[in-house]
Amino acid sequence: MLIQNQYRIIKQLGEQNGGITYLAEDLHHPSKQLCVVKQTKPFVLNPTVNQRTPKQIKLVQERLNQEAVSLVEVSSENDQISKLYTCFEKEGQFYWVREWIEGQSLAKWEYPVEPGIIIEILCQTLLALDSLHSQRILHLNLKPSNIIWRKGDSKVVLTDFGVFKEITSLLNLHDEPGPRIVPFSYRSPEQSKGSRTGPFSDYYSLGLTMIILMIGNSFNQFEQEFHFYGEVSWRQYVPEINPVLADILERAIHYDPGQRFVTAREMLVALQEVPVEPSTM
Numbered sequence: 001m002l003i004q005n006q007y008r009i010i011k012q013l014g015e016q017n018g019g020i021t022y023l024a025e026d027l028h029h030p031s032k033q034l035c036v037v038k039q040t041k042p043f044v045l046n047p048t049v050n051q052r053t054p055k056q057i058k059l060v061q062e063r064l065n066q067e068a069v070s071l072v073e074v075s076s077e078n079d080q081i082s083k084l085y086t087c088f089e090k091e092g093q094f095y096w097v098r099e100w101i102e103g104q105s106l107a108k109w110e111y112p113v114e115p116g117i118i119i120e121i122l123c124q125t126l127l128a129l130d131s132l133h134s135q136r137i138l139h140l141n142l143k144p145s146n147i148i149w150r151k152g153d154s155k156v157v158l159t160d161f162g163v164f165k166e167i168t169s170l171l172n173l174h175d176e177p178g179p180r181i182v183p184f185s186y187r188s189p190e191q192s193k194g195s196r197t198g199p200f201s202d203y204y205s206l207g208l209t210m211i212i213l214m215i216g217n218s219f220n221q222f223e224q225e226f227h228f229y230g231e232v233s234w235r236q237y238v239p240e241i242n243p244v245l246a247d248i249l250e251r252a253i254h255y256d257p258g259q260r261f262v263t264a265r266e267m268l269v270a271l272q273e274v275p276v277e278p279s280t281m
Contacts, residue, residue, distance in 0.1 A: 080127065082101055
């Protein structure tokens with residue numbers, strides 16, 4: 001399979017409601033470098049979109065292009081953000097081409113992850129988020145599978161931004177509103193409800209990701225008890241956690257966005273108060 005006469009598909013990496021992700025090689029690159037191609041589902045196949053006007057669909061496309069330009073710029077300046085090479089539209093589908101990161105996503109790690117490593121991941125991720133947020137860019141899709149521990153330098157790299165889903169849902173072109181009680185997700189309550197998002201939404205997803213990494217084998221029980229629309233009860237699953245770190249994570253995932261951290265720097269300062277514990281990484 002060849003896309004845009006340039007990207008030869010090697011294999012499918014995943015498929016979600018928003019589209020399909022492929023590993024590909026760039027035939028126009030001198031070394032035929034590997035890249036990731038994300039193909040969104042075509043607008044014309046979405047019954048909801050068919051009921052919208054061409055003007056509304058054009059608005060979605062313009063917003064996606066604007067976000068893509070911003071992502072290309074900020075990702076070129078920070079090596080802990082997966083580089084977005086280009087994006088294009090073809091036959092009603094939107095394609096994002098980004099850097100292939102050699103490493104392992106946190107979703108493939110052995111759980112539970114010890115607190116010392118949790119703090120390291122938090123600090124590195126918050127520095128990357130600080131760079132994004134300073135450019136008024138939100139990630140909006142933080143979860144274990146989108147945080148990669150890069151092979152070679154052991155740096156955290158953020159991938160697969162949630163811009164497509166957020167823009168289309170804001171225009172009512174994607175998912176319909178769900179029930180008051182929904183299955184487990186790393187998305188913040190305000191994202192799930194279609195309310196205003198901000199940096200606080202990323203801190204929620206990051207905090208919940210770290211909690212899941214520490215819960216380990218108790219995740220299935222936690223998942224059954226999880227509700228977006230209310231406070232998240234989790235400390236009983238990690239009884240040995242340092243109370244300072246627990247309070248930081250508790251604040252990060254507070255139901256009320258106004259009670260969460262205001263900036264990534266503020267959360268970093270709070271993490272400096274956590275006693276250092278040796279790690280095995």
